Amino acid sequence: MDVSQWIDPDRGLIRGEIFHSQEVYAQELEQVFARSWIFLAHDAMLPQPGDFIQNYIGEDPVLVVRQPDGTVKAFLNQCRHRGMRLCRADTGNARNFMCSFHGWNYGLDGRVINIPHGEEIYNAEDREQFRATEVRLANYKGFIFGTWDTTAPEFEEYLGDFAWYFDAYIDRYEGGLEIVGLHKWVLPANWKFNAEQPTSDMYHGEVSHASAFQVMMPTPVDANSPPPDWAMSQLGQLASPAGFQFVSPYGHGTGWFAGGMPVMNETIYRWQEATKDQVAARLGPQRVTAHGHANIFPNFMMLSNYTFRVTHPRGPNEMEIWAWSMAPVAAPAEVKEAIRLDLLRTFSPAGMFEQDDAVNWEEEQRILRGYMARKVPLIYKQMLGRARYDADGLPGRTVPHVYAEEGARGMYRHYIDIMSGAPWPDLARLKQRREDDERSATAAPAKPDSFAA
Amino acid sequence: MSEQAKVVHLFQRQEHLAPVNVPLQTAYDIEQFLYAEAELLDAWQFHDWLALMAPDVHYWAPVRVNRLAREMDREMYPPGTAAHFDENLQMLGERVNRLHTNMAWSETPPSRTRHLISNVRAHTTEPDNEFDVQSSFHVYRTSSERHQDSVIGRRFDRLRRADSVYGFQIVSRTVVFDMATLLVKNLSLFY
Ligand code: FES
Ligand SMILES: [Fe+2]
Numbered sequence: 001m002d003v004s005q006w007i008d009p010d011r012g013l014i015r016g017e018i019f020h021s022q023e024v025y026a027q028e029l030e031q032v033f034a035r036s037w038i039f040l041a042h043d044a045m046l047p048q049p050g051d052f053i054q055n056y057i058g059e060d061p062v063l064v065v066r067q068p069d070g071t072v073k074a075f076l077n078q079c080r081h082r083g084m085r086l087c088r089a090d091t092g093n094a095r096n097f098m099c100s101f102h103g104w105n106y107g108l109d110g111r112v113i114n115i116p117h118g119e120e121i122y123n124a125e126d127r128e129q130f131r132a133t134e135v136r137l138a139n140y141k142g143f144i145f146g147t148w149d150t151t152a153p154e155f156e157e158y159l160g161d162f163a164w165y166f167d168a169y170i171d172r173y174e175g176g177l178e179i180v181g182l183h184k185w186v187l188p189a190n191w192k193f194n195a196e197q198p199t200s201d202m203y204h205g206e207v208s209h210a211s212a213f214q215v216m217m218p219t220p221v222d223a224n225s226p227p228p229d230w231a232m233s234q235l236g237q238l239a240s241p242a243g244f245q246f247v248s249p250y251g252h253g254t255g256w257f258a259g260g261m262p263v264m265n266e267t268i269y270r271w272q273e274a275t276k277d278q279v280a281a282r283l284g285p286q287r288v289t290a291h292g293h294a295n296i297f298p299n300f301m302m303l304s305n306y307t308f309r310v311t312h313p314r315g316p317n318e319m320e321i322w323a324w325s326m327a328p329v330a331a332p333a334e335v336k337e338a339i340r341l342d343l344l345r346t347f348s349p350a351g352m353f354e355q356d357d358a359v360n361w362e363e364e365q366r367i368l369r370g371y372m373a374r375k376v377p378l379i380y381k382q383m384l385g386r387a388r389y390d391a392d393g394l395p396g397r398t399v400p401h402v403y404a405e406e407g408a409r410g411m412y413r414h415y416i417d418i419m420s421g422a423p424w425p426d427l428a429r430l431k432q433r434r435e436d437d438e439r440s441a442t443a444a445p446a447k448p449d450s451f452a453a
Numbered sequence: 454m455s456e457q458a459k460v461v462h463l464f465q466r467q468e469h470l471a472p473v474n475v476p477l478q479t480a481y482d483i484e485q486f487l488y489a490e491a492e493l494l495d496a497w498q499f500h501d502w503l504a505l506m507a508p509d510v511h512y513w514a515p516v517r518v519n520r521l522a523r524e525m526d527r528e529m530y531p532p533g534t535a536a537h538f539d540e541n542l543q544m545l546g547e548r549v550n551r552l553h554t555n556m557a558w559s560e561t562p563p564s565r566t567r568h569l570i571s572n573v574r575a576h577t578t579e580p581d582n583e584f585d586v587q588s589s590f591h592v593y594r595t596s597s598e599r600h601q602d603s604v605i606g607r608r609f610d611r612l613r614r615a616d617s618v619y620g621f622q623i624v625s626r627t628v629v630f631d632m633a634t635l636l637v638k639n640l641s642l643f644y
Contacts, residue, residue: 089519090518090633091518094521180534183635184633186638187638211554211558215551349640355557355639
């Protein structure tokens with residue numbers, strides 16, 4: 001399938017077919033998920049040798065295991081004999097993994113270490129070839145990503161300029177992050193809805209989440225006085241939403257308010273204020289606030305309140321969300337507790353923000369069963385033509401507004417590239433050429449009417 | 454006992470497998486209270502429902518995870534970690550207020566729910582005006598044109614006799630959902 005027939009990133013027009021088609025979905029598993037870097041684990045999830053977690057690359061289950069020597073390996077969670085799932089627990093500690101079908105036994109590194117009656121019934125073949133299918137891994141500041149594709153660019157190259165923004169989420173404080181918990185749930189919608197939102201869409205907040213903002217903002221001491229000043233300053237961000245959006249040639253994106261993401265919890269607010277200078281000294285002044293929401297293509301999302309999640313595709317009409325809560329190791333206990341509670345009350349399945357996103361996506365998905373609904377292009381034109389490079393001290397391609405769809409356009413530009421099936425080295429060259437062209441074009445003065453189609 | 458073992462203990466409440474030891478009338482009163490509570494939730498009488506809570510109520514629903522059989526005592530996330538709900542009275546009040554803003558899109562138009570409460574077993578405690586009550590629930594929800602889902606699980610309540618039409622108040626509730634991965638789009642109501 002040539003998905004470019006439905007997507008026009010330069011004009012900001014996308015047809016709903018890409019969220020609906022079973023054929024597109026099958027191609028995504030092959031071209032997107034099997035060829036991209038996918039988040040698999042954080043070091044803190046696997047503290048001891050033998051610790052494992054089960055995760056997915058697309059629909060393929062992957063076991064991520066801490067080895068006796070302290071390194072991490074990952075392999076397809078499938079027995080090489082008849083394809084049974086090797087380990088059926090989400091997490092735990094093991095010395096080996098025994099397949100419950102015929103008893104093949106695998107070591108922590110995925111090598112077959114015992115086959116019942118193996119000497120009698122198999123020829124003297126090299127057992128190395130029975131090894132569980134290994135995943136190529138990269139560890140970026142404790143975050144472990146994996147890909148099946150040995151020709152994919154190195155992870156750092158894949159991140160590119162986004163690394164600078166990623167650090168604003170994961171490297172604000174000495175000591176990194178610890179794991180607080182995990183929520184898993186299923187939504188009746190295409191996985192790309194949860195990818196393009198953190199890549200791009202801060203715009204939905206003031207309407208989609210109006211009810212949550214109303215009740216979670218601190219209440220005044222008495223009915224006649226306004227909420228406390230600090231809370232008003234946070235709401236003020238929403239009222240005049242200045243900010244930025246970054247877009248990567250590899251489909252990653254992030255958006256943030258110029259004054260930082262609004263916070264509704266006083267304990268968290270006070271701590272962030274108190275540690276501002278510390279973060280600035282570590283990461284520079286821009287990254288105190290360049291911290292809103294973000295997505296590493298295809299499906300690793302993060303929010304400034306320390307939610308980190310993968311969105312596993314489950315057919316064109318369903319996604320499974322795995323959302324980890326993390327907290328800075330350096331935060332005092334009461335701040336960690338405030339982060340934990342704030343997160344579960346906002347961005348978990350019972351969270352007052354998350355609940356409303358689910359309904360939007362469900363309705364979007366449902367309507368795509370129609371013919372006209374899939375035919376009429378959807379409009380992704382916010383801040384079209386306003387991208388510039390390395391402006392305002394921000395690396396890479398950005399636009400000067402937090403409400404923008406530059407991130408989504410960039411995500412779908414990369415999506416067309418990778419869905420074409422072109423080899424990775426060709427894609428890398430294509431992206432470089434495109435950027436060179438754009439850099440020379442945007443060196444000219446910006447067009448006054450940026451919203452023309 | 455480790456923190457996690459404590460949660461599992463709470464979840465299994467071994468002591469509750471003991472024969473029920475409250476008088477028949479008390480058992481009846483407690484059941485009627487739980488049915489009335491279910492009725493309030495299904496009728497969207499959330500402020501009245503909130504009035505059933507003790508001032509120091511703790512409403513908690515830990516997350517669970519699929520574990521190897523030999524690690525079953527670590528199936529529940531312990532207190533202070535992952536939970537679907539971890540609320541005091543004020544926090545519950547915010548959730549209730551949100552549902553009445555007319556902009557809580559997850560419940561606009563409002564779902565129809567049916568809280569089916571069963572397997573109620575009550576036990577005496579110290580002090581003698583409080584009871585440990587275990588029940589099962591099946592919450593069936595329909596919404597929008599054709600959405601439907603079911604959430605099933607168990608509850609462990611501490612109830613206290615109260616001088617009100619309902620006869621009791623809820624001192625604490627632990628909700629244990631049967632699902633590890635929630636096969637529903639959200640938990641926008643109460644259980
Ligand atoms: S399928 Fe695993 S041992 Fe046969
Ligand atoms: Fe949202």
